[in-house]
Amino acid sequence: MSLLDRIRACQVYDPEAYCPFLVDGQSVGHVRAEAIVELADFGEVFVFDHGRILLRGHIQGFQARTEAMASVTEELRDRGLVFGWRDEAYPVGVSFHEPPLFDMERAAVPFFGVRGYGVHVNGWVDAPDGPKMWIGRRSLTKPTGPGLLDQMVAGGQPSGMALHENVIKECREEAGMAPDLAATAKPVGAISYLTTRDEGLRHDVLFNYDLQVPEDFTPVNEDGEVAEFMLWPMVKVLEELETRETFKFNSALVVIDFLVRHGFVDPETPGYTDIVAGLHG
């Protein structure tokens, strides 16, 4: 699988198969057309109008919307349509920097195709024999991508927390890292994608950080979400991406972004311009 194939694997979306989900006249997500029937029982929460799903207009304000959506997502969970419940509130709105219209359980984000946000931290070492990257293998108990390869540290962005606070929290939980080292993580951009997965529609923005760790630092997982850590030369990281199906779909894009920004992928590579643009699809 070429790097470009990995990008295209994150661009699987047929607009015809989805219905827009609107709140206060603004599109906040997309629900799979086949799943609409599951929402028909919630006539007190939704209106169905010309192939669109609207949150009823009398449900106004953050708190009321959050409660109405909670009643829906809990029922969808009980029906087995929303799985991997996490008890994590995710903000839902039209963009990251505007106040959210409501909070919703993270596990329901793909069902409603609303935007998800995360922080991903590339941990790397400037070793004498060349730069290396810390790669984590996800725990087999993770609801998405169990056993797959990931950044040293990565986590969803919950409601009500600043990005850099979340980075420090996740660095502690996932890699046992002290806050003063975690605070040196440098924001380096973001990637985005809109793609169909088993769990539903993923329409995410991942905020990326580079964190150069000392040679004598070894990540130690504290929350059980990482099965093991490996320190790989960049050539091995690139080879793994190009030859094996071992990286989580979105974590692969974060690694590709790192490889591009650090010059490990040459601009003479066929498809380079599509690779770079595709990281922001």
Next chain:
Amino acid sequence: MSLLDRIRACQVYDPEAYCPFLVDGQSVGHVRAEAIVELADFGEVFVFDHGRILLRGHIQGFQARTEAMASVTEELRDRGLVFGWRDEAYPVGVSFHEPPLFDMERAAVPFFGVRGYGVHVNGWVDAPDGPKMWIGRRSLTKPTGPGLLDQMVAGGQPSGMALHENVIKECREEAGMAPDLAATAKPVGAISYLTTRDEGLRHDVLFNYDLQVPEDFTPVNEDGEVAEFMLWPMVKVLEELETRETFKFNSALVVIDFLVRHGFVDPETPGYTDIVAGLHG
């Protein structure tokens, strides 16, 4: 002007105002609808079909197409419709990494709205009092953006030259730099935009490089294309971008890309996700 405004200034495009330009059934550019009348005299070169302009099918092969287009562009120059003639052959095709369908004079690229390519080199210094960037002021004799601010080194990508060779050539011509230092320029990605300018439609990909130069290096222009060089702290570069109209439209995007990749623009900045995605519009 916010950083996001600068991005949006590079997204001025109304598809209704342009006609696709096709060669061998493949779209390679867009000509402003108002300008079609100027091409009506070239019936031996073009066919006009349902709002599209097609290179005549009997003009086959790289050489024949290049000659046919040269006769057109020279006439357009004589009519004053293509200006700033450079005698530089630009490759025209469907993507950067596929063999070009023909070569065309660089000055005619915006008239036909075909893809243009360039290399832009961010020259920066890791000074004891913080990182600084070398900024060039374009010569007043440049056909586009005279007197405006630019990267330390930037140049169009001509036909038949590798990107890294072009970087070394431009570093010599624009900054008087020795090849061994220029060869340390690191590819860090690309930006792209599609926007309407005085000269026509600009649909470009810029391949970006970061080049850390020693503190005792001072660029010296050799080809008359740079009026002066300034070494600015990054905060001044950011402030200049946000408060003054002094950067060339596309060079501003290259600087913003640098600021994002190096963490000088914080992801908590409103519009951050649109800024990052907009660099690849």
